[in-house]
Amino acid sequence: MSTSTWTSTGHWRTPTLGLVIRYTVLVATTLVILIPLVWTLLSSFKTEVELAARPPRPLPAQWNLDNYTGALESFAFGTYLMNSTIVTVAATILTLVINTMCAYGLAKYNFRGRNLLFLLVLATIMVPLQVILISVYQVAAQLGLVNSLLGMIIPPAATPTGVFLLRQYMLSIPDELIEASRIDGAGEFRTFLQVVVPLCGAPIAVVTIFSIMWRWNDFLWPLIIAQDQSKYTLPVALAQFNSQLVVPFNYILAMSVVSMLPVIAMFLFLQRYIVLGIANSGLK
Amino acid sequence: MLPADTLAAPTAAPTRSRRRWLSPIKIAPYLFVLPNMIVFGLFTIWPAINMFNISLYDSTNGRTFRWVGFQNYAELTSNQAFLRAFTSTLVFTVAFVVLTTILATGYAILLNQSFRGRGFFRAVLFLPSLLSAVVVGLLWGWILNRTNGLLNVGLDAVGLGQPGWLIDGRLAMVVIIFVGLWIHVGFYTLIMLSGLQGIDPSVYEAAAIDGASPTQQFLSMTWPLLRPTTLVVVILATISGFQSFDFIWTLTGGGPVGATTLMVQYIYERAFESPIRYGLASAGGVILFICVFGFTLLNYLNGRRQDAA
Secondary structure, eight states, rough: OOEEEEETTTTTEEOOOHHHHHHHHHHHHHHHHHHHHHHHHHTTTTTTTHHHHHSSSSSOSSSHHHHHHHHHSSHHHHHHHHHHHHHHHHHHHHHHHHHHHHHHHHOOOOTTTTHHHHHHHHGGGGHHHHHHHHHHHHHHTTTTTTTTTHHHHHHHOSSSHHHHHHHHHHSSOOHHHHHHHTTTTOOOOHHHIIIIHHHTTHHHHHHHHHHHHHHHHHHHHHHOOSSGGGGGOOHHHHHHHHHHHSSSSHHHHHHHHHHHHHHHHHHHHHHHHHHHHHHHHHHO | HHHHHHHHTTTSOOOHHHHHHHHHHHHHHHHHHHHHHHHHHHIHHHHHHHHHHHHTTEEESSOOEEETHHHHHHHHHHHHHHHHHHHHHHHHHHHHHHHHHHHHHHHHHHHOOOOHHHHHHHHHHHHHGOOOOOHHHHHHHHTOOOOHHHHHHHHHHHHHHOOTTTTTTTHHHHHHHHHHHHHHHHHHHHHHHHHHHOOOOTHHHHHTTTTTOOOHHIIIIIITTTTHHHHEEEEHHHHHHHOOOOOHHHHTTTTTTTTTTTHHHHHHHHHHHSOOOOHHHHHHHHHHHHHHHHHHHHHHHHHHHHHHH
16 A cells, blocks of 8 residues: 555655665665674684684774784695685686587587487486485595595586586577588587687686686585595685684684685676576576 | 488488498587586496495495495484484475575565665675685684674673574574575575566556556466476575585584484485495485485476466
8 A cells, every 4th residue: 555655756755665674674684694704804803812802892903914824824724725726727627628518519419319418417406416425436536536636626527507508508509600610611629619619608607607616615525535634625624624623713714704705706796697697597 | 320311311422421420520419528428427427326336235444345235224214313314404404495485585576676776785695605605604603602602792792691502402403594594595586586587577567557466466476477486496495405514514513412414414424434334324315315306306296287277
């Protein structure tokens, strides 16, 4: 009933009940999401003594990077950061190469078993690594991939989501373009590389972003593969050291911020693609 | 294959049609899918099959295996720790899926129309799903610490006491559901939002002319038209709920005394922490898979039935 009062009378518009509810809910949600994150960021500059102070002060006494440099110098966080970076970059490149090729094969050729392969890829969205953990580990062990960065890079690379996203997009590329390239005498692989790939900028960006997010935040698989501390990735190191209480908590906080910054930065710059990717696939 | 090809191209010279079935265009698709399928086969398809095989053996070291048939499954049905993890997983997943669907629909409706600050709220809501779940769990564990955590310091200051968020088993279950929602709701909201934006605005105009109230509009139009998107959200949330592990590991560690140990953690611990029981853990994995598959199929068939109705 009150919705009919939603009229503009002069400069002042009466806020409707709906509008009040909308802003109340959204502002409250924003606080629930941002307070822990802002509190973490502020606390990452505090000393251990300040962290234990009661009542806690919101702002650190001194703004310096001691916790950040301390964690890198006193503990091997530099190594873990490097491992995380190597795994993320290498796995993303591998995923892009094999997913794009596979998607092209499934989208633009007619061959025996094509539909079966595509269904198989789709079905495994229901079989996450967490479920088949043990037998994947067995394969990795037999191939000598345990306790190596390669063991974190290769096994999760053939993402079903990536194949699906890229294939759906490639279906919309006109066959005439590919046919024309063939008539021009380009081989199959050159057609793929020089005609198809340049047209797939948007879905490739989406898969790149997703892959970076997945691999940078990956935990269970690297936890199993990394048996020496020297092979830890950042999330593995944070989880292990936090539970064993070996690293001061102010260092843990600083490194938590480091683990969150790259993905937040990526989101700020590439938000458009992320929203696009989710809207188009409904898949994570 | 060869005769069919020759028939299909009767004008081609015989020599050419002979070469055609080995032509690049015939081999190319296999070469394109091959690298992905090798990785996929080695690390997804084969392990999925082999897990069932391993579940029929007993092994305490992962090297020597003794055939025991279905004994692992029989043992699991009377194993208190497993049964508890199984029940907790169902409780967690059902709560997570139901609340995710409701909240994502609600937020999507709030964010559907354009208003000041919409882009900001949408970005904030999505932000947690980008972050490392391990780190999120760790931070919430710190904030919910009974004596030193930010929340209880605040509650204590206003005289509300210091609830043992992570010490009381029931509260801890509520906490992991809450943190699960905190992480994931924004992602599902975006899916719902894309579904909402696919609805033709003219149906609302027509309904408004006919005098339908907002509640009537929601129940008789938005909700039915959103059903396919809701189905996607329910299925994805179910899969995500069943595989929850990372944030719980750093938030509660599965405690207190196993109250928040879900199936993935049970499987992980029986496979990689002493006492190692490979076969038992694999049997747990098979049961988890059956749960994921069963629920997904149920949702899918239910969605299809409603669409047909």
